[in-house]
Amino acid sequence: MRRLTHPWLMFVAGLAPGAGNAADVVAGAPLERSVTVYRAPNEQSTEELDLMYLGGFALVTETRRVELPAGISRIRFEGVANDIEPQTALISGLPSTVIEKDEDTRVLTPTELIAASLGHDVVLVRTYPKTGHSTRTPGVIVSDAEGGVVFQSAEGVEALRCSGLPETFRFDPKIDLGATPTLSVQVQSPAAASATITLSYLAEGFDWAADYVATLSDDGRTMDLGAWVTLANSNDVSFPDASTQVVAGRLNRVEEEDDTVGRASQPERILARCWPQRNTSSPDQTINTQEPRPMAPMAMAAASQAELQETIVVTAQKRAELEQLGDLKLYRIPETTDVQSHQMKQVRLLDRSDVPVETYYRADLWAAYESEFLPAQHWIRSRNDVQHHLGLPLPRGRIQTFAPAQGTSLLIGEGTMRDTTLNEDVEYRIGDSNDVFVQSVTESNTVSAARPGRPPPKLRHVHRFESAKVDDIQRVEITNASSSAVAFELHVALASSEQLIRAAPAPAGTPAQPIFKLRVPAAGTVTIRYQTEHSELHVN
Numbered sequence: 138m139r140r141l142t143h144p145w146l147m148f149v150a151g152l153a154p155g156a157g158n159a160a161d162v163v164a165g166a167p168l169e170r171s172v173t174v175y176r177a178p179n180e181q182s183t184e185e186l187d188l189m190y191l192g193g194f195a196l197v198t199e200t201r202r203v204e205l206p207a208g209i210s211r212i213r214f215e216g217v218a219n220d221i222e223p224q225t226a227l228i229s230g231l232p233s234t235v236i237e238k239d240e241d242t243r244v245l246t247p248t249e250l251i252a253a254s255l256g257h258d259v260v261l262v263r264t265y266p267k268t269g270h271s272t273r274t275p276g277v278i279v280s281d282a283e284g285g286v287v288f289q290s291a292e293g294v295e296a297l298r299c300s301g302l303p304e305t306f307r308f309d310p311k312i313d314l315g316a317t318p319t320l321s322v323q324v325q326s327p328a329a330a331s332a333t334i335t336l337s338y339l340a341e342g343f344d345w346a347a348d349y350v351a352t353l354s355d356d357g358r359t360m361d362l363g364a365w366v367t368l369a370n371s372n373d374v375s376f377p378d379a380s381t382q383v384v385a386g387r388l389n390r391v392e393e394e395d396d397t398v399g400r401a402s403q404p405e406r407i408l409a410r411c412w413p414q415r416n417t418s419s420p421d422q423t424i425n426t427q428e429p430r431p432m433a434p435m436a437m438a439a440a441s442q443a444e445l446q447e448t449i450v451v452t453a454q455k456r457a458e459l460e461q462l463g464d465l466k467l468y469r470i471p472e473t474t475d476v477q478s479h480q481m482k483q484v485r486l487l488d489r490s491d492v493p494v495e496t497y498y499r500a501d502l503w504a505a506y507e508s509e510f511l512p513a514q515h516w517i518r519s520r521n522d523v524q525h526h527l528g529l530p531l532p533r534g535r536i537q538t539f540a541p542a543q544g545t546s547l548l549i550g551e552g553t554m555r556d557t558t559l560n561e562d563v564e565y566r567i568g569d570s571n572d573v574f575v576q577s578v579t580e581s582n583t584v585s586a587a588r589p590g591r592p593p594p595k596l597r598h599v600h601r602f603e604s605a606k607v608d609d610i611q612r613v614e615i616t617n618a619s620s621s622a623v624a625f626e627l628h629v630a631l632a633s634s635e636q637l638i639r640a641a642p643a644p645a646g647t648p649a650q651p652i653f654k655l656r657v658p659a660a661g662t663v664t665i666r667y668q669t670e671h672s673e674l675h676v677n
Contacts, residue, residue, distance in 0.1 A: 162206070163213045164334070167199040170379035172476050173467075174345045174368060175388055185535075186346050186369045188479060193344030193369075197221075197376070198337045205233060205326045212322050218340035218372045219318040226320060230334035233326035261288055318374065342371040345383045347486060347534030349554050351517070353494070355541050360494050360517070362527075364486035364534070366457060366468065368476060376476040381484075383457070385532035385556065386465035456485045459529055466530045492526045494519045497624035498657075500575040500615075504631050504669050505608060513573040513615070513625065515550065519563040531557040538567050572619035573657065575627075580610040580666075605670050607638070613665040617657040627653040627665055640667035 177192030195218075203212055228235060261274045276290030287296050320338070349364045366383055370376070457468040470484050498513040517538065521527045533556045539546040550567035557563050615625050629644070629651050631637065637644070637651050642665065646652030657663045 161211050161213060162203060163215060164336075165202040166216070167201055168333075169200040170376050171198040171382075172196075172343075172376050172379045173198075173382040173384060174343045175384050176346070177344055178388060186344055186367060186481060188369060188371045188481065191342055191344040191369055191371045194339055194341050195343035195370075196337065197340055198335060200333060200335050202331070202333055205231075205324070205330045205332065207326055207329045209323065209325045212324060214320045214322075214336055215318075216374055217318050217320045217336075217338065218342065218374050220340045220342035220372055221318065221320060222339045222341070223320060225339040226322075227337045228322060228334055229337075230332055231324060231326075232330045232332055233324040235322050235324050259288075261290070340372065344369045347385075347532045347554070348483075349534055349536035351536055351538045352546055353496075353538065353540045354491075357496050357540075358493065359491045360519075360538075362487070362489045362492055364531075365483040366470075366486045367481055367483050368474075369481045370476050371479060373478055375478040378473045379476055381470045381474050381476060383468050383470075384462060384465050385468065385530065388465065456487060466532070468532075486532075487529065489526050492519055495624065497626055498570055498573045499626045499628065500613075501628045501630065502575075502577055502613070504629055504635055504637075504667075505579070505611065506577055507579055508575070508577045510574040510576050510616070512569040512571070513575055515567040515570050515573075517565060517567060521557050521559055521561050521563050525563075527563065528559060530559065531563065536565055572617060573623060573625065574616045574618075576614045576616075578612050578614075580612050605672050607670045608635075608668060610666055610668045613667075614662055615655075615657050615665070616662045617659060620659050622656050622658045622661075625655055625657050625663070629653070629667070631669065632671065635669045635671045638668055638670050640665070 173196040175193050175195065197218060199214075201214070205212075257277065259276060259278055261276060262271055263274070264271045274290045274292065276288050279287050279289045279294070287294060320336075346367045346369075347364055348367060349362060352361045354360065368381065368383070457470050460467045460469055468486065474482065474484065476482070495518045497516055497518065499516050500511065500513050502508075519525050519527065521529075521531060531554055534554050535551060536554045537551050538549055540549045552565040552567055554563075554565050613627060615627070617623055617625075628646070629637070631649060631651075636648065640651070640653070642653065642655060644651035644653045644667070651667075653665050653667075655663055655665075
């Protein structure tokens with residue numbers, strides 16, 4: 138109970154839910170746990186995980202012991218995730234019939250205590266700092282936390298925190314609140330029985346991300362690639378010594394229309410609303426609403442909001458093991474780990490050395506796009522196969538690239554690793570170049586302005602025909618200000634009505650997106666020229 142205390146709240150023992158109800162059965166603590174974390178559905182962003190806004194979810198599986206009496210009873214599973222989806226709960230191993238399921242999220246928090254005590258007897262304890270003397274005033278709470286706590290006693294009506302003295306409440310020990318979120322099921326058993334049962338459910342407030350670190354060799358032809366899996370849990374409940382897995386791939390999931398989905402559950406604030414003279418004896422006084430004082434979540438009441446344990450805990454565990462899960466990829470952490478409340482943890486995903494790579498510069502332009510000097514993009518390319526020392530699915534994530542500099546490695550850029558399966562190209566952008574620039578200009582058409590179109594078909598009333606118009610010549614200049622030659626690629630995007638009719642040098646790629654591949658010498662410039670034509674539909 139110590140970590141649940143607050144400067145102005147005192148709790149009394151005996152708050153276990155269902156006390157005195159013989160039909161209530163509390164399942165034993167989990168004997169085994171498994172937590173499988175799924176990334177946020179349809180999430181393409183690779184921004185850093187935020188414990189306050191986690192969009193993923195987890196499948197939690199627990200094994201527990203339970204002693205069932207004969208007849209109808211209610212089994213309470215205490216300590217489930219507070220963001221549980223109770224409709225997804227599955228229970229196996231019961232020698233009985235499940236009648237109903239309920240989720241009790243009314244846990245021991247200041248807000249819930251105030252709400253549960255509304256209209257009930259409490260004791261206000263007020264302490265005088267100079268003398269240490271305390272007074273105890275019996276009374277009743279007549280307004281809950283949402284509207285500002287108002288306390289009524291024989292001395293009158295007053296608002297909490299308006300006396301200027303430290304104040305606490307003593308609550309009735311019979312208040313039906315539990316210390317942790319609880320899932321309960323009502324069952325009917327023909328006879329008393331002892332059973333080992335398995336509880337599985339989905340819960341919000343989880344997510345995971347992959348983070349890569351690439352270190353280039355001195356010659357830039359190979360790199361070492363390492364990766365971590367970052368697990369995040371924003372629930373108020375920890376899952377110690379759990380078998381842990383993460384699932385990569387796009388999972389179709391129907392989301393409920395609830396704007397609280399994906400957010401860490403936070404208790405409402407306790408508001409202190411005071412009258413100008415600290416009492417309500419003056420009937421014509423206008424209520425003065427003070428600035429609300431934020432309260433830390435109950436599970437962390439002993440710490441400030443800035444101490445949410447957001448520091449990432451790095452483990453020394455073995456690398457995650459890859460398994461196939463239908464069309465998805467499952468990475469299993471080989472050792473059990475603690476998925477702690479309000480914490481992020483990193484476990485090792487992979488280590489690969491001497492991966493052959495190609496560094497190059499790239500620009501993506503529409504065919505008729507004109508521009509001043511634009512920085513080219515710096516890219517790295519490899520192949521996800523055994524020959525390139527990879528050969529395993531790579532989940533989407535952020536990647537930081539380092540390069541050697543005077544005996545050390547320095548960061549040269551950050552990019553995004555897309556979901557990459559086996560035998561695919563591994564490509565990611567490091568950043569914009571400071572040395573390689575691209576300029577695109579339009580030259581006058583030196584060939585012909587147009588070519589004859591097809592003759593119009595013979596139609597009774599409407600004539601439609603196409604004609605092909607030759608566009609102006611486009612000149613693209615690539616300038617390299619660095620002291621070494623670089624590989625460069627120009628990717629030209631064409632509209633559906635356009636096609637490339639001539640170019641120098643000759644492009645590769647596809648007709649829909651030609652790619653010019655060339656080398657730009659040190660402190661030099663290379664020019665690409667191409668010409669397109671587009672079709673026009675005429676209606677007479």
